[in-house]
Amino acid sequence: MEQKPDFETGVNYWANTEASVNGVLGGYGEGTPVPRLDATSSRLLILSLMPYLSTIIPPHSSSTTPPRPKRAFRALDCGAGIGRVTSTVLLPLFDSVDLVEPVPSFVKQAKKDAVAGKQGWKNLHPRKDEDGEELQVKSARIWRAGLQHFNPLSPAVPVPTSSTSNPSVELFASLGNSDFKFPNPESELDPTEEGYDLIMIQWCIGHLSDEELADFLRRSQKALRRNKDGKVEGHIIVKENTCKDEEQDGRLFDDEDSSITRSDAAFKAVFKHAGLRLLKREVQQGFPKELFPVVAYALQ
Numbered sequence: 001m002e003q004k005p006d007f008e009t010g011v012n013y014w015a016n017t018e019a020s021v022n023g024v025l026g027g028y029g030e031g032t033p034v035p036r037l038d039a040t041s042s043r044l045l046i047l048s049l050m051p052y053l054s055t056i057i058p059p060h061s062s063s064t065t066p067p068r069p070k071r072a073f074r075a076l077d078c079g080a081g082i083g084r085v086t087s088t089v090l091l092p093l094f095d096s097v098d099l100v101e102p103v104p105s106f107v108k109q110a111k112k113d114a115v116a117g118k119q120g121w122k123n124l125h126p127r128k129d130e131d132g133e134e135l136q137v138k139s140a141r142i143w144r145a146g147l148q149h150f151n152p153l154s155p156a157v158p159v160p161t162s163s164t165s166n167p168s169v170e171l172f173a174s175l176g177n178s179d180f181k182f183p184n185p186e187s188e189l190d191p192t193e194e195g196y197d198l199i200m201i202q203w204c205i206g207h208l209s210d211e212e213l214a215d216f217l218r219r220s221q222k223a224l225r226r227n228k229d230g231k232v233e234g235h236i237i238v239k240e241n242t243c244k245d246e247e248q249d250g251r252l253f254d255d256e257d258s259s260i261t262r263s264d265a266a267f268k269a270v271f272k273h274a275g276l277r278l279l280k281r282e283v284q285q286g287f288p289k290e291l292f293p294v295v296a297y298a299l300q
């Protein structure tokens with residue numbers, strides 16, 4: 001019989017894991033090259049899709065690098081854990097970030113780190129650049145929810161599911177610039193004015209079944225930023241472990257955390273089913289050999 005991830009079993013597994021980078025990365029924390037390599041590659045991938053987000057003028061820059069449009073850029077960090085991706089990848093580039101994470105100890109740790117302002121969380125606090133100029137204070141919200149129940153279009157309204165009796169979404173914390181105008185989380189956002197520029201999904205999506213994943217991707221696609229003609233401008237990045245296509249149906253089930261590792265072909269089939277277009281596929285380089293190959297897919 002096909003095994004499906006169970007929401008509660010997954011959450012219980014992570015609730016018993018240390019709320020640290022080492023914990024969320026299964027022992028490959030700051031004592032290993034993994035977090036740095038991962039964050040660097042993700043930032044470069046994002047900048048290849050949205051070059052105007054660059055905070056520095058690269059030495060090899062051509063005059064064709066477009067200037068950053070004068071508006072707020074928004075990102076969503078899915079299955080955020082303690083906010084490692086938000087801190088090291090998203091907050092340095094985007095003006096506002098929403099985090100979604102179901103485990104109480106993880107959202108608590110994320111809030112604590114955000115308040116302390118370490119690493120990229122410093123963007124949520126007033127500070128000056130080298131020339132003494134005040135830098136813009138960014139903003140973040142932490143939502144406590146599973147992705148099965150989260151709708152990026154209207155975050156405060158839980159998605160009903162057949163598998164969980166009582167889906168809940170809680171706004172756990174609002175941090176940083178309190179003047180930032182988030183779209184009303186109770187009603188559907190307007191993708192032209194308020195859509196997400198990036199929806200980042202990393203190392204968590206094995207907790208969703210194929211149907212749940214396709215549904216979440218469809219909801220996400222609708223919440224991406226569009227231009228006035230309705231053309232999608234935002235991106236979804238899925239960055240996940242991959243198993244071999246030769247595994248059973250391209251899927252490996254892990255009983256311990258009740259998650260599936262999908263193969264490249266299995267991911268592509270779900271993306272197609274969700275109606276997404278694959279723009280770019282990148283294999284993460286430099287990780288320890290014993291890990292599953294990690295692949296980043298950029299989608300619209």
Ligand code: SAH
Nearest residue numbers: 014024079080081084146147202203204207
């Ligand atoms: N993306 C983070 C965390 C990875 S650890 C990072 O790269 O650092 C995996 C995360 O998935 C954990 O925080 C776990 O609580 C979360 N998770 C488990 N089930 C989930 C679900 N149904 N929806 C969203 N996130 C989930």
